[in-house]
Amino acid sequence: MTLEIIGISVLWLFLFLYVIVASIDFGAGFFNAYSAFTNKQHILTGIIQRYLSPVWEVTNVFFVFFFVGIIGFFPLTAFYYGTTLLIPASIALVLLAVRGSYYAFATYGAKINHRGYIYMYGLSGLLLPASLSPVLAMSEGGFIKMEGSQPYLDYWALFTSPLMWSIVVLSLTAVLYISAVFLTWYANKAGDAKATDLMRKYALVWAGPAIVTATGIIYELRDHNPEHFSRILDLWWAFAISFLLFAGTVYLIWKRKNYGLAFILLVGQFFTAFFAYGVSHYPYLLYPYLTIYDSFTNEAMAIALIIAFIAGLGLLLPSLYLLFRLFLFDKDYVKGKSDYHA
Amino acid sequence: MGFEDTVLLSRILTMMTLSFHILYATIGVGIPLMILIAQWVGIKKNDDHYILLARRWARGFVITVAVGVVTGTAIGLQLSLLWPNFMQLAGNVIALPLFMEVFAFFFEAIFLGIYLYTWDRFEDQRKHLLLLIPVALGAAASSVFITIVNAFMNAPQGFDILNGELVNVSPLLAMFNPAMPTKVAHVMATAFMASAFVLASIAALRLVQGSNHIYHKKALLLTMKLGFVFSIATALIGDFSGKYLAEYQPEKLAAAEWHFETEGEARLILFGVLDGEEPKYAIEIPYALSILAHGVPGAEVTGLNEFPEDERPPLWIHYLFDTMVTIGMWLAFFSFVFLFGTWGNWAIITKKWFRWLTVAGGPLALIAIEAGWWFTEVGRQPWILRGYLRTSEAATTSGQVDLMIILFAGLYFILGVGTIVVLSRMYKRNPVEKELADRQKGGKGGDPE
Ligand code: HDD
Ligand code: HEM
Ligand code: HEM
Numbered sequence: 001m002t003l004e005i006i007g008i009s010v011l012w013l014f015l016f017l018y019v020i021v022a023s024i025d026f027g028a029g030f031f032n033a034y035s036a037f038t039n040k041q042h043i044l045t046g047i048i049q050r051y052l053s054p055v056w057e058v059t060n061v062f063f064v065f066f067f068v069g070i071i072g073f074f075p076l077t078a079f080y081y082g083t084t085l086l087i088p089a090s091i092a093l094v095l096l097a098v099r100g101s102y103y104a105f106a107t108y109g110a111k112i113n114h115r116g117y118i119y120m121y122g123l124s125g126l127l128l129p130a131s132l133s134p135v136l137a138m139s140e141g142g143f144i145k146m147e148g149s150q151p152y153l154d155y156w157a158l159f160t161s162p163l164m165w166s167i168v169v170l171s172l173t174a175v176l177y178i179s180a181v182f183l184t185w186y187a188n189k190a191g192d193a194k195a196t197d198l199m200r201k202y203a204l205v206w207a208g209p210a211i212v213t214a215t216g217i218i219y220e221l222r223d224h225n226p227e228h229f230s231r232i233l234d235l236w237w238a239f240a241i242s243f244l245l246f247a248g249t250v251y252l253i254w255k256r257k258n259y260g261l262a263f264i265l266l267v268g269q270f271f272t273a274f275f276a277y278g279v280s281h282y283p284y285l286l287y288p289y290l291t292i293y294d295s296f297t298n299e300a301m302a303i304a305l306i307i308a309f310i311a312g313l314g315l316l317l318p319s320l321y322l323l324f325r326l327f328l329f330d331k332d333y334v335k336g337k338s339d340y341h342a
Numbered sequence: 343m344g345f346e347d348t349v350l351l352s353r354i355l356t357m358m359t360l361s362f363h364i365l366y367a368t369i370g371v372g373i374p375l376m377i378l379i380a381q382w383v384g385i386k387k388n389d390d391h392y393i394l395l396a397r398r399w400a401r402g403f404v405i406t407v408a409v410g411v412v413t414g415t416a417i418g419l420q421l422s423l424l425w426p427n428f429m430q431l432a433g434n435v436i437a438l439p440l441f442m443e444v445f446a447f448f449f450e451a452i453f454l455g456i457y458l459y460t461w462d463r464f465e466d467q468r469k470h471l472l473l474l475i476p477v478a479l480g481a482a483a484s485s486v487f488i489t490i491v492n493a494f495m496n497a498p499q500g501f502d503i504l505n506g507e508l509v510n511v512s513p514l515l516a517m518f519n520p521a522m523p524t525k526v527a528h529v530m531a532t533a534f535m536a537s538a539f540v541l542a543s544i545a546a547l548r549l550v551q552g553s554n555h556i557y558h559k560k561a562l563l564l565t566m567k568l569g570f571v572f573s574i575a576t577a578l579i580g581d582f583s584g585k586y587l588a589e590y591q592p593e594k595l596a597a598a599e600w601h602f603e604t605e606g607e608a609r610l611i612l613f614g615v616l617d618g619e620e621p622k623y624a625i626e627i628p629y630a631l632s633i634l635a636h637g638v639p640g641a642e643v644t645g646l647n648e649f650p651e652d653e654r655p656p657l658w659i660h661y662l663f664d665t666m667v668t669i670g671m672w673l674a675f676f677s678f679v680f681l682f683g684t685w686g687n688w689a690i691i692t693k694k695w696f697r698w699l700t701v702a703g704g705p706l707a708l709i710a711i712e713a714g715w716w717f718t719e720v721g722r723q724p725w726i727l728r729g730y731l732r733t734s735e736a737a738t739t740s741g742q743v744d745l746m747i748i749l750f751a752g753l754y755f756i757l758g759v760g761t762i763v764v765l766s767r768m769y770k771r772n773p774v775e776k777e778l779a780d781r782q783k784g785g786k787g788g789d790p791e
Contacts, residue, residue, distance in 0.1 A: 054455035057411055061447045064418055071422055072441045075433030082426030086740040089419055094753055097412045101757060104408030105764045150739045297434050304438050304513040312445035319452045319476070326456055 003302040004283075004292045007073035010309060011066060012278045018062035019274070020178060020267060025052055025059050026125035027179020029099065031202060033122020036115060040198070047187055047195055054327050056103050058320075060096070072305050076295035080286055084144050084153040085135065092131045098124040126172055133171035137164040140225045141287025151289075163220040170213040174270075177206040181249060181266050185259035186328075200253055207250050211243070214273065225287060231280040238276035245269035349734050351743035352424040355750060357719075359417045361712055362754045366410035368711050371485045371530070372537025373403045374478035380564065381474065385467050391557045392564075394777065397461060399541065402765055404458055409757050411451075416750070424743070428726050428736035431508070435501045436494045438513040443487035450480025482530060489529045493521035496718070497590050498727050520590050524583040525718075531579050532714065535572035536707035539673060541565045543704030548774075550697045557774055562700070563684060569703070570677035577670055581634065588635035591728065592644035594721040597655040598663040599631050604645040608632045613664055616657065655721045662717035669710040673703055 028048045035044050071078050102121040138144055143158045144151050158164050180203035187195035218239075221229040232239075245268045252262035283291040296302065377396045384392030422429045453476040464470050494500075500516030502509050542565035548558045587595040595601070600611050602619045608631035614624025629639035636643070646654055676699065683691040690696050726733040 054459050057408070057451035057455065058448065060411055060415060061444060061451055064415055064447060065444045067419055067422065068437075068440050068444050071429055071433045072437030075430045075437070078422045078426045078429035078433060082422040082424075082429060083738050083740055086423045086738065086746060087742055089423055090746045090749060093416045093419060094749060096415060097753055097757065100408050100412035101760060104405045105760050152740075297437065298508065298511045300511045301434060301437060301513050305441055308438060308442050308445070312442065312448075315445060316448050316452075319449060323452050323456060326460065 023175040023178035029125035074295040095124045129171035163224045173209040177210040242273040349737040352737040363413035370410045371533035439487040439490040446483035493525045497521035524586045531575040538569035539707040540704035546700035573674035584634040596646045606642040608643040665713040
């Protein structure tokens, strides 16, 4: 294994973790707003506050980890993506601010539970994946172009691209699906039958669109980036496994059985698909300008970063374990029997 | 839009984000230590007031942390968006502390979540207190790492440039650059100092508003003690920072002190205005600049004449330096008077005007923080990486920075106002007198609902 591969694998893994935890967070906000809209708010709000409020900052750090890490391992990405992402990334930052301030101002603070705020918070959960996911489309090439030696983003090409839109739609359906499956499990653990039923229904509703849009992207790639498309076909077996895991989740949810296992299968489904996609993208960070080899940092820095990563992980894993034990697996806490907020 | 414009606009946006973030960041670094001390005193003295103090501070702290996280994420991403050429170079040499900072964030965020949601969950208060230690450590570590990056920008080392290629990169050498010890120490000391005075301001404000509760008096005395200790530390380390500048960035010190010619027995100039190269209406302290720079009255201090015109920092940083130092000296003096007066039961301590002066301490300390950062940053100009990369060469070529300035200005305005409104509402709805009474009745207090 080369240093380049270690570097990109670490980053891809953390991006995957961010996709999962952030989807739960984004989707929960949306379901919360939706149930406020249909006047069923009491069903979800408690669960969202108990689970999300203590962990949203941790979720955010996964995002920070990714963009700090990619500049560290692949500094040249700053030049291509930094210059071109100014607008989409700034919009994403504002949306992240809406979410962060909701937790700060509405759930910890003075409990400003104005409806407008709840809707904004919910909507930001959909707009965020929509503003972040086009980066994946951009990495396929054809949207970032060069003007002399300077890269720029061709907005017209991007906004008229079916590939970009299908990635956006996939990100939305995936967020809602992941979130619904997780919350079904969490609500069930909390012994809240009403919330479980509601979330189960959402999970089943969003399962179909999620799998259809995922397939749609592969189809769009055929025209947009044939090279990538043929590499995906080489990995057909990984996508097949992913599909089987998907079927397993849906079956369990349908039969109201073992929601915990259903969620684990879902993580497996996204994990295989995400990594198969990543492997097929190799070695490009940006078609056709940037590969992980020509953008890689120097050897001394790479080794230092990997050592720091291992040391950091030694610190991180036990702490995360403690966090989950207290907030995810603690029966009394999950059931809302005890309120220990400062 | 010309390239020159995007440089200026990028500078404005960076300045805006950093100036806003640093207020929350400073509080984020300092307050956990204050909570730790209060809770510890409470446990040791078995005094419920201090425990409640810690708890109420913690409640407000969550809100400032959340805004700190949001603005910090903004600056982190904006560095790559606005200064891609700098980040590409810096990424090769100084990415290590940035990367380690992320782990510090993780550590802090995880334990903060745990700490906040486990009040009264343990029988033994000391166990709960233990959970705060990683929060304080994580916050301190993140400020250490990010300050190391800034130190590197001021005193870059740990690499060579050979025919335009970076070679011989040593991440550790880059981290342990000459600017690092004084900068890290000064940033930490000022964060503790500023946090102590901010909390003292709040206590003093309650007393001014007519409360006479012993709770506020205890809070005020504790925070003023801490403020005094850290203001002395700040002044001492600030003196070392001056010596660092004289050795490694003499142009910054010379510009700050309007010191045009290299000479010995240099005077220190406070305030005033410039008439050509002559300061007017200024307070002049003989020998003081030589002492600040080298520790001896006769020492020679490098003047601006040694540097080409286009490598001199702007001269207005003089006022930033003066503002910072004056506030530092004032707060050290004032907290000393306060402590001495409390000890000797002086009457002025309880006078209204004196309390108002105490209230002013927090905002003043925050102004000093801003002045200090502006001084460091503007004083480094025209360089972004001193001696290697000019700011004008580092900026993005994207044409939409102006729109982003408007967008983020709006965002920071809302977040700033939101913080103030939410904090004041939160404490008004649940005043300490009420909470103390509730606790006496046997309820554990807790959520105001
Ligand atoms: C990563 C390192 C870093 C750190 C810790 C800071 N800055 Fe800085 N600052 C930069 C990195 C930087 C920069 C992005 O690299 C800039 C842009 C242009 C330049 O030379 O440096 C800059 C510019 C810059 C300017 C404009 C200077 C000018 O245009 O003349 C101001 C006023 C500040 N910053 C203020 C701050 C504040 C209030 C900080 C407190 C957090 C701060 N800086 C910390
Ligand atoms: C260019 C400079 C800086 C960058 C890129 C930066 C980056 C960040 C980021 C990304 C976060 C959010 C982390 C999260 O998601 O939890 C953050 C928060 C934080 N930053 Fe900054 N930061 C900078 C300057 C500073 C400075 C100078 C200090 C301290 C002196 C500081 C102290 C903190 C602290 C303590 C937090 C945690 C939030 C809080 O407790 O308020 N940062 N910063
Ligand atoms: C009392 C006397 C003080 C002296 C002699 C002093 C000296 C200095 C010097 C020389 C620098 C520039 C270091 C550099 O550019 O490398 C600096 C920076 C700074 N000062 Fe002060 N300072 C004092 C008080 C304060 C106070 C009271 C605060 C805030 C509460 C403060 C906050 C800062 C900050 C945040 C920086 C930027 C970080 C850094 O570069 O270290 N200073 N100070």
